[in-house]
Amino acid sequence: MSADAHGHDNEAFDVAAVFQEGLAQADQEEAMLNVMLAGRPGAGKSTLVNAIFGERIAPVGTGAPVTQKINAYRRPHLPVTVYDTPGYELGKSPKEVAGYFLSQIRKEVTTQGSEIHFALYCSLIANKRVEQFEADLVRALAGEVHTAFVLTQCLDKESQEVIDLRAHLDSRKLPIVENRPFPVLAEEKLLTFSGQSILVKQFGLEDLLRALTRVLPAAQKRTLVSRQRVNLELKVKEANAIVAETALKASAIAAVPIPLYDIGPLSALQVAMFARITRVMGFSIEPKSLAAACTAVIGVGTAARTASSLLKLALPLVGSVVNATVAGSTTYAMGTAYVKACEGLLRLQIAGVPIDQDDIIGALVREWKKAR
Known part of the structure; x- marks a missing residue:
């Protein structure tokens, strides 16, 4: 001195x-962010969340479904927990399936003094329509937690498929985030036509994240903003x-x-x-x-x-x-x-x-x- x-x-x-x-x-200004994934097997749930955070949080499978039960995925340096839900059990109503998913996840997050902050419901654009079971499941989830409906593996957000699905979802009046689906291509894709290759770049994630920040508490918003990579x-x-x-x-x-x-x-x-x-x-x-x-x-x-x-x-x-x-x-x-x-x-x-x-x-x- x-x-x-x-x-x-x-x-x-x-x-x-x-x-x-x-x-x-x-x-200290950040807080644990709890994210729930739902959708049919192979709908691109893991690919979506991994793209958001720029690293492999959830495993990505090819062929057989990766998730056989609700799995919690964490990384030691990342204040984010991803809860990946399995496919739907036959014989259960949409309300029962949603109730089971939510109750099991809440058992864990409640012990941490936290909650489920949002859910991402993923549906392949290739499915071209949303079945009644899916619509009722989304409605049940959205009644309990902010739920964004994500149309995955879109190659063109202005395609007729997207336009038709938007109209279809509008008619169902689901209480989803911003009352609309989010068409997304989480990973760039190389397409080949007549011997020529076309690279379709990633899109839609920025729009989805903007919408999610509007529904999150301040601390979780800070976590999402600082940890997302898109x-x-x-x-x-x-x-x-x-x-x-x-x-x-x-x-x-x-x-x-x-x-x-x-x-x-x-x-x-x-x-x-x-x-x-x-x-x-x-x-x-x-x-x-x-x-x-x-x-x-x-x-x-x-x-x-x-x-x-x-x-x-x-x-x-x-x-x-x-x-x-x-x-x-x-x-x-x-x-x-x-x-x-x-x-x-x-x-x-x-x-x-x-x-x-x-x-x-x-x-x-x-x-x-x-x-x-």
């Missing part, structure tokens, strides 16, 4: 440590909300103007904001690399020196005192620049381009220079 010219003690400001604390805070728009929107919230807190910290050498709490708030944005954007990269990149860009040293670096990255610092306006506007400028840098990097990562610490540093420097 050392004293500055004004007699104030300055402790070393550990950017990496504060960044890790911000990640921990972001984790809708970047949702991530950016949530990240910008963090920026706005942090800017208000920064203004409050400096409501009474504070001298530069006393600005450690503001610096910590800003670094924690970077970490929370990082979690929401959902990089598949070691958090330590991101923390190291931030450290390299803003510099490490005493709280005062780091604060000065942070502030000057976005706005010129006037004098040696920071007031509420400077603190809030600077934090906002830094946050939006960080979001833009993360957005650009994540677009590359989603496209399959590997990124490393140097890429992160370069992106941060470019965006923060623009913010000045």
Whole structure:
């Protein structure tokens, strides 16, 4: 510890440590998300949920059905539990089947103090119609939990098949999410016609996710947005909300103007904001690399020196005192620049381009220079 010219003690400001604390805070802002899958065997339930989260959560089968009973699938680093239900038991009514599925899943989630947050009912577009049993099952499920009706393995969301099925479902007046089905192709597909190959790209998942975020509680919404891997728009929107919230807190910290050498709490708030944005954007990269990149860009040293670096990255610092306006506007400028840098990097990562610490540093420097 050392004293500055004004007699104030300055402790070393550990950017990496504060960044890790911000990640921990972001984790606490999330909550376990419980997802139920239903539909006929082979309807693409596992493929759908794996595509949403960008990793193999549920097994995908070919031929014989994978799921013979209700299975709970989890990954240790992912606050999501997927409950995959089996095919329908003959001799049972739709209401009985729905009641059994819901009661069995609720036995587990209730012990965790949680609930089923939404269900995805999957139906192959190739089936061309929805049987009465399916319609009654969906109606029973939707009466208890938010249920999205997903038309899987669609090759064209504007096809006559989709139009006809939409009309068919409209006529049944099912109480499903947004009162409409969601045509989806969860995985891109290569088609061959007359010796020529056509690649049909993935579609429909972004629309489905937007709809789901509208029915979820705040904590589960944050989990879905940060952990899904298909809708970047949702991530950016949530990240910008963090920026706005942090800017208000920064203004409050400096409501009474504070001298530069006393600005450690503001610096910590800003670094924690970077970490929370990082979690929401959902990089598949070691958090330590991101923390190291931030450290390299803003510099490490005493709280005062780091604060000065942070502030000057976005706005010129006037004098040696920071007031509420400077603190809030600077934090906002830094946050939006960080979001833009993360957005650009994540677009590359989603496209399959590997990124490393140097890429992160370069992106941060470019965006923060623009913010000045």
